[in-house]
Amino acid sequence: MKLCIALDNPSKQENLKLAEELKEYSNDLWMKVGFRSFIRDGHEFLKALKDLGYNIFLDLKLYDIPNTMADAAEEIAKIGVDMFNVHASSGKRAMSEVMKRLEKFEKRPLVLAVTALTSFDNEEFKKIYGSDINTKAKEFAKNAYESGLDGVVCSVWESMDIKNITNKNFITLTPGIRPFGEDAGDQKRVADIKTAKEKMVDFIVVGRPIYKSKNPKEIVEKILKEIK
Ligand code: C5P
Numbered sequence: 001m002k003l004c005i006a007l008d009n010p011s012k013q014e015n016l017k018l019a020e021e022l023k024e025y026s027n028d029l030w031m032k033v034g035f036r037s038f039i040r041d042g043h044e045f046l047k048a049l050k051d052l053g054y055n056i057f058l059d060l061k062l063y064d065i066p067n068t069m070a071d072a073a074e075e076i077a078k079i080g081v082d083m084f085n086v087h088a089s090s091g092k093r094a095m096s097e098v099m100k101r102l103e104k105f106e107k108r109p110l111v112l113a114v115t116a117l118t119s120f121d122n123e124e125f126k127k128i129y130g131s132d133i134n135t136k137a138k139e140f141a142k143n144a145y146e147s148g149l150d151g152v153v154c155s156v157w158e159s160m161d162i163k164n165i166t167n168k169n170f171i172t173l174t175p176g177i178r179p180f181g182e183d184a185g186d187q188k189r190v191a192d193i194k195t196a197k198e199k200m201v202d203f204i205v206v207g208r209p210i211y212k213s214k215n216p217k218e219i220v221e222k223i224l225k226e227i228k
Helices: 012-021 035-051 066-079 092-104 122-129 133-146 156-165 193-198 216-227
Strands: 002-006 029-033 055-062 083-087 110-114 151-153 171-174 203-206
Touching: 002 216, 012 035, 012 216, 029 035, 035 055, 055 066, 066 083, 066 092, 083 092, 092 110, 092 133, 110 133, 110 171, 122 133, 133 151, 133 156, 156 171, 156 193, 193 216, 203 216
Parallel strands: 002 029, 002 203, 029 055, 055 083, 083 110, 110 151, 151 171, 171 203
Antiparallel strands: none
8 A cells, every 4th residue: 555645735835845854755656746746836846746756646537538547648648647547437438539649658647536535425425426435436437447547536435446347457546544643634535554455555645634733754654564
């Protein structure tokens, strides 16, 4: 299992300070760059993280018509990030087109599909998607698998079911991790590290419990010890 840190700080300086502080662990860590950082700090920020030796997960959750998604995927691959994601609800045609477009790259990024956001509870999810989370997350995961993607973003609670209906090597990346029982914030389907391990999760994403902590390095060291 690998740790991916969500760099959702309000400023580039704070994100870089955290990345520099954790540099000695850069081989073991992935940095997740999402809307906030990418919109504000762009490619230069990604380059700074690369220079520090980190693997980068660009979390832009693409959702559009197939051709537009494939165009965006091609540009993302050119940046040289290590992983990015799309919404599984964009459909099999769009996901397949993304994978087809990436064939020309000798080394392409891993591509994951978002199943259900971890901030949804079942009731809220049902109102939008007309189905309970577990059923729909599995259906989305199967579509992503059949479209040639490398894995999915899901909650810990769906990870094992998804592996069972796809493949044990199909990656599950799970946000909503509260390593040692920290506050859930807006997340609804949270879990701790022990559960993530039991459910065979490949990547845990941790944001606020690390970057809002008074001693982020200490927390990261504790997590790394626990996931070894
Ligand atoms: O602060 P916290 O640990 O809740 O951060 C979780 C991160 O994972 C956020 O950056 C959020 O955008 C992202 N994410 C999520 N649920 C998904 C996909 C991504 O929470 N399904």
